[in-house]
Amino acid sequence: MRQKSAAHGNRGGGRRKRSPGRPRSEQARLSILSSTLKLLGENGFSELTIEAVAAHASVGKATVYRWWPNKAALIADAFASSTTRKLHFPDTGSxxxxxxxxxxxxxxxxxxxxxxxxxxxxxxxxxxxxxxxxxxxxxxxxxxxxxxxxxxxxxxxxxxxxxxxxxxxxxxxxxxxxxxxxxxxxxxxxxxxxxxxxxxxxxxxxxxxxxxxxxx
Amino acid sequence: MRQKSAAHGNRGGGRRKRSPGRPRSEQARLSILSSTLKLLGENGFSELTIEAVAAHASVGKATVYRWWPNKAALIADAFASSTTRKLHFPDTGSxxxxxxxxxxxxxxxxxxxxxxxxxxxxxxxxxxxxxxxxxxxxxxxxxxxxxxxxxxxxxxxxxxxxxxxxxxxxxxxxxxxxxxxxxxxxxxxxxxxxxxxxxxxxxxxxxxxxxxxxxx
Amino acid sequence: MRQKSAAHGNRGGGRRKRSPGRPRSEQARLSILSSTLKLLGENGFSELTIEAVAAHASVGKATVYRWWPNKAALIADAFASSTTRKLHFPDTGSxxxxxxxxxxxxxxxxxxxxxxxxxxxxxxxxxxxxxxxxxxxxxxxxxxxxxxxxxxxxxxxxxxxxxxxxxxxxxxxxxxxxxxxxxxxxxxxxxxxxxxxxxxxxxxxxxxxxxxxxxx
Amino acid sequence: MRQKSAAHGNRGGGRRKRSPGRPRSEQARLSILSSTLKLLGENGFSELTIEAVAAHASVGKATVYRWWPNKAALIADAFASSTTRKLHFPDTGSxxxxxxxxxxxxxxxxxxxxxxxxxxxxxxxxxxxxxxxxxxxxxxxxxxxxxxxxxxxxxxxxxxxxxxxxxxxxxxxxxxxxxxxxxxxxxxxxxxxxxxxxxxxxxxxxxxxxxxxxxx
DNA sequence: CAATAATCGAGACGGTACGTCACGTCTTCTT
DNA sequence: AAGAAGACGTGACGTACCGTCTCGATTATTG
The missing domain is CATH 1.10.357.10 (Tetracycline Repressor, domain 2)
Known part of the structure; x- marks a missing residue:
């Protein structure tokens, strides 16, 4: 669903050694997610192509596939990352x-x-x-x-x-x-x-x- | 949504002249619709291809396209044609x-x-x-x-x-x-x-x- | 090496039944072969891409792959189809x-x-x-x-x-x-x-x- | 054709200052060359990938590219480095x-x-x-x-x-x-x-x- | 009965997007 | 500074379907 690997950037708790190699580009990740939402809002699911997402995000297609196994996982992640902070329940007494x-x-x-x-x-x-x-x-x-x-x-x-x-x-x-x-x-x-x-x-x-x- | 043409098989009201040429094959129509339902039930919408429907129904692809403008119309028709006759409302007094x-x-x-x-x-x-x-x-x-x-x-x-x-x-x-x-x-x-x-x-x-x- | 199938257009000798379906496009075939030779002459083998051949021939990539299994077969066929009619041996007495x-x-x-x-x-x-x-x-x-x-x-x-x-x-x-x-x-x-x-x-x-x- | 730089390992004439930094790894060089020959012998030129050479030699891809500008230079060097010392001409009198x-x-x-x-x-x-x-x-x-x-x-x-x-x-x-x-x-x-x-x-x-x- | 006409199965066509692979470059940490 | 690792943007790969198009064959009505 989410990223295929959480190997990078995990410093939660203990002193984890960061895995070797160039770290994942946070910029690319965000660009992909926001491009996904934009295109999804414009054209609907079936018209959304990973090719277009990559192009719109100025990112290689392989970078999308490296982190999301398919279109569904991508839009699920994109949606989750944007979940509105609103929608709170008031407390009016009724x-x-x-x-x-x-x-x-x-x-x-x-x-x-x-x-x-x-x-x-x-x-x-x-x-x-x-x-x-x-x-x-x-x-x-x-x-x-x-x-x-x-x-x-x-x-x-x-x-x-x-x-x-x-x-x-x-x-x-x-x-x-x-x-x-x-x-x-x-x-x-x-x-x-x-x-x-x-x-x-x-x-x-x-x-x-x-x-x-x-x-x- | 439905068939593109009603030129054939129209027996509405009296003695209409049947248009010349080979009439539409009812067998092909039924075979296509039932293949559609079968494949739809197996694999879901996005995995359903018209190519597969035609192959499974032993029908030319063009025959599908001749009568249904797109996949959506096809599955809508297939679904409608199979709509259960059940689901009646009883009259129990309550x-x-x-x-x-x-x-x-x-x-x-x-x-x-x-x-x-x-x-x-x-x-x-x-x-x-x-x-x-x-x-x-x-x-x-x-x-x-x-x-x-x-x-x-x-x-x-x-x-x-x-x-x-x-x-x-x-x-x-x-x-x-x-x-x-x-x-x-x-x-x-x-x-x-x-x-x-x-x-x-x-x-x-x-x-x-x-x-x-x-x-x- | 040559075409994957010789099913079409074979009327050699007997009265062969032509296989069903749309026949192979001779125009596409020739366009592909000549585009191959042209691009091969310009850029050499390793720079020759099937993508470019198809584009230059105004042909779908799949049409190339339908008839030639790989780049090597394609250039072999293209070369053969263009073999110079010249290069005759004279008979001068010596x-x-x-x-x-x-x-x-x-x-x-x-x-x-x-x-x-x-x-x-x-x-x-x-x-x-x-x-x-x-x-x-x-x-x-x-x-x-x-x-x-x-x-x-x-x-x-x-x-x-x-x-x-x-x-x-x-x-x-x-x-x-x-x-x-x-x-x-x-x-x-x-x-x-x-x-x-x-x-x-x-x-x-x-x-x-x-x-x-x-x-x- | 050969190495891009001769900055390292030059001991020609006198006490040259060796340039600073980690010296080039002779082991990596040899491993790359022999991996190249091995893979070249197995699969031919067009199947030889630098990715595979680096992996087979347990070497970073960048290390290959640092010393050889392209695949051609690499195989040329690999070939040259292995050139048989044999193939001498005898002197038999005829x-x-x-x-x-x-x-x-x-x-x-x-x-x-x-x-x-x-x-x-x-x-x-x-x-x-x-x-x-x-x-x-x-x-x-x-x-x-x-x-x-x-x-x-x-x-x-x-x-x-x-x-x-x-x-x-x-x-x-x-x-x-x-x-x-x-x-x-x-x-x-x-x-x-x-x-x-x-x-x-x-x-x-x-x-x-x-x-x-x-x-x- | 022949001519006309529309359908049929089949399958090739020009395309588009797929998901993969290797390219050559880069950014990180380690040696 | 070079090393291994591995992510990056790029672009070709070969495949799968798209929806359209030509075929020969079939099946009806019309003349």
Whole structure:
């Protein structure tokens, strides 16, 4: 997924001897990654050629292949290296507001030029498990950890059931966004996000769990 | 998207004159479509080559290109031609049961060998609007029409609000399934479907819309 | 050495069925061969790239590789297809004059732009037996057959021993020319040819050195 | 052609200051040269890569390039450094025996594993004047000087004309050997050498063909 | 029945990008 | 300063498919 070798520049912890030979060019690495993102945003995954990436980065094709085994690994790495520092969860005192605000940010990104890259990653990920894995680990997981915290605050405040299935709840909140983002069958607006939050979170409210249909 | 020409085999309305020349070979058409599905299921979209399809179908490459403008149109057609006749919505008298049963069928398909094809379509669709369009029109839309009927029955029975946003509701039900199917971050089980239905539909229940948080 | 397949265009003798598919393009073939000769004459063997040949011939690289397995086969074929129709042996009534005149023609070719090609062939032939084989069979052999005839006429006229070793004699005549041509340690002039003929042929006379022509 | 710099290891005349820094590694030099010969004998010129030479000699690539400007210079040097100390001309009292014996030795080398190297050199020399130049200067010229002496002894003994063209004569003797060696159209046997000597030297006799040695 | 016309399988065509290899240069640390 | 190591930009390699094109053969309608 990542670099084929971490032999260079590793001075983590002990006094590692640097491996001999010319060290990897950090400049080339960065240039390749940013060229990848640029071209990916312009033309989509299937039009992205390593030849073009190398040319645009003023780098030899072999240098790309030396460090990334294939196109999928390259874009996964490029995406991960650029992951937005934004998308934080606020703490407003209301689960629904917290979630809604973060989800609006996500939608904003999906609708921006970066959204092109995300959909390229998810598309490529359908035929390459490393790519989809990188998306999960580097993009999704960190945010989900924060989301857990947000939900937990809601539980403490009594806004959510104590025994709520957080994964189910979060997938119910984000799933529709991903669905509209990927299938493009309907609008992906801030208003949609709000109504989605209302619908799903109202089902997760503890006060009185409405009886399931047919049981009343 | 479909065939480039409908000159042959058109028997729509009365006694049309068949155009001269050798008619299109139905056998070749079927052989191409089934070869496409087979290879798509084996290797994914990006590994699918028209060269291989033609060879596997014992057909000239030009015959493929004569009827389908590109790979995307081909797999869209192949997929559509094979769309399961199943996936019907039952009418059990309960919205939740109706939806739950259909969604379970969908999940079953997603987890079967055909799921590979669906994910290939959706993945390819991220860089080809024709493909994702074909998926929407031929796979999703017909089912959604049926789903509208199912929801409408629920409304009549009083199980759902009269003013429920059906698109929002359906996306909330199916979105999490697509999300888990595409991102593969969590299990896609029948139990998940049930709990998902419970969560979402309980939020769409009319009886008493719980006040939105902070408004009570 | 030659084309990988002779499946096309063979109507020699019987009524052969032509193999199916688009027939080989004669125009492409000729364009490739002449481009090869041109570039070979300009830059020598090691600078000759198939990429350049294809580009110069306005032909796809694959078309070159489809018919010639490697560079050596290509230049062997190109050389053979261009073999000079000249280099005939005259019949003046004197072995020495006959040989001398033909050898002068050969030297003239060696010193011309075509000589560059010949030396490239012989050079490449040192690491590829097919190339040197093509040179022997297509260039050398036909001329040697004519040379035998010339020598035989000399024997009949009494200019040469009856039991002369014709191969030895011919190698003695041509070897020095090839040597100077390839090692370039000394001039390759018409005068050199004449004195070479005199030296060698005087040694092939049965009993007494025949006087040089025109001196008797 | 040779080393780019003679800064090191010069002990010519007196107490020269050795230039500072680490002296050139004689071991590396020898290892490179012998690796070159080994690989050249195995695979021919065009398959010989500097990369492989360096790897086989356990030497950095830059070390090769520091001392030899290109592949041609390298193999020329490698060849020269290994030039057989043999190939001397005997002094038997007969030109023909002297020449014949030396030529037999040459043929023996041509037919040995070292012949592979010689033909690689001559082949490479067709597209690189430095290589063929090195062959002339280091291999051919020294022997030719000895050959002149041998011929001069023959003149003094009356075996050869006084005004014989020694270059023509030597090319007539060696040319056929090189021709058969390079074009491989006929056998290169000791017997061939003998008959070649007889043919050519009998033509170089001043007035009458001297009887073959041992027959007088 | 012959002529016309469009399809078929086959496969060569001019291209583009692939992923690999060697080139000759460079940058690092070690000797 | 030379050494081994090995990454660098460059460019040709030989391959795989692209989508187009010519073939002869086949199968229909039309005259």
């Amino acid at each position: 689960v629904r507001t917290d979630m809604s605000q973060q989800m609006r940010q996500l939608v904003k990104i999906f609708r921006s030029r970066r959204g092109r890259i995300v959909s390229a990653i998810l598309g490529a990920g359908q035929s390459d498990r490393d790519v989809i894995g990188a998306f999960r680990e580097r993009f999704m997981k960190p945010r989900r950890q924060e989301a857990y915290d947000t939900l937990r605050r809601g539980i403490l405040r009594g806004e959510l059931c104590e025994d709520v299935d957080m994964d189910l709840l979060l997938d119910s909140l984000y799933g529709p966004i991903y669905m509209r983002f990927l299938i493009r069958h309907d609008k992906l607006t801030p208003d949609f996000v709000d109504r989605l939050c209302e619908l799903v979170l109202s089902g997760a409210c503890p006060c009185r769990n409405l009886p399931t249909p047919g049981m009343s | 919205v939740r049961t109706d939806m739950s049963q259909q969604m379970r069928q969908l999940v079953k398909i997603f987890r079967s060998r055909r799921g590979r094809i669906v994910s290939a379509i959706l993945g390819a669709g991220q860089s080809d609007r024709d493909v994702i369009g074909a998926f929407r029109e031929r796979f999703m839309k017909p089912r959604r029409q049926e789903a509208y009927d199912t929801l409408r029955r629920g409304i009549l029975r009083g199980e759902l609000c009269e003013d429920v946003d059906m698109d929002l509701l359906l996306d909330s039900l199916y979105g999490p399934i697509y999300m888990r199917f595409l991102i593969r971050h969590d299990k896609l089980t029948p139990d998940f479907v049930d709990r998902l239905c419970e969560l979402v539909l309980s939020g769409a229940c009319p009886c008493r819309n719980l006040p939105t948080p902070g408004m009570s | 072995v020495r004059t006959d040989m001398s005149q033909q050898m002068r023609q050969l030297v003239k070719i060696f010193r011309s732009r075509r000589g560059r090609i010949v030396s490239a062939i012989l050079g490449a032939g040192q690491s590829d037996r097919d190339v040197i084989g093509a040179f022997r069979e297509r260039f050398m052999k036909p001329r040697r057959q004519e040379a035998y005839d010339t020598l035989r006429r000399g024997i009949l006229r009494g200019e040469l021993c009856e039991d002369v070793d014709m191969d030895l004699l011919l190698d003695s005549l041509y070897g020095p020319i090839y040597m100077r041509f390839l090692i370039r340690h000394d001039k390759l002039t018409p005068d050199f040819v004449d004195r070479l003929c005199e030296l060698v042929l005087s040694g092939a006379c049965p009993c007494r050195n025949l006087p040089t022509p025109g001196m008797s | 030109v023909r025996t002297d020449m014949s014996q030396q030529m037999r030795q040459l043929v023996k080398i041509f037919r040995s594993r070292r012949g592979r190297i010689v033909s690689a050199i001559l082949g490479a020399g067709q597209s690189d004047r430095d290589v063929i130049g090195a062959f002339r200067e280091r291999f051919m010229k020294p022997r030719r000087q000895e050959a002149y002496d041998t011929l001069r002894r023959g003149i003094l003994r009356g075996e050869l004309c006084e005004d014989v063209d020694m270059d023509l004569l030597l090319d007539s003797l060696y040319g056929p050997i090189y021709m058969r060696f390079l074009i491989r159209h006929d056998k290169l046997t000791p017997d061939f050498v003998d008959r070649l000597c007889e043919l050519v030297l009998s033509g170089a006799c001043p007035c009458r063909n001297l009887p073959t040695p041992g027959m007088s």
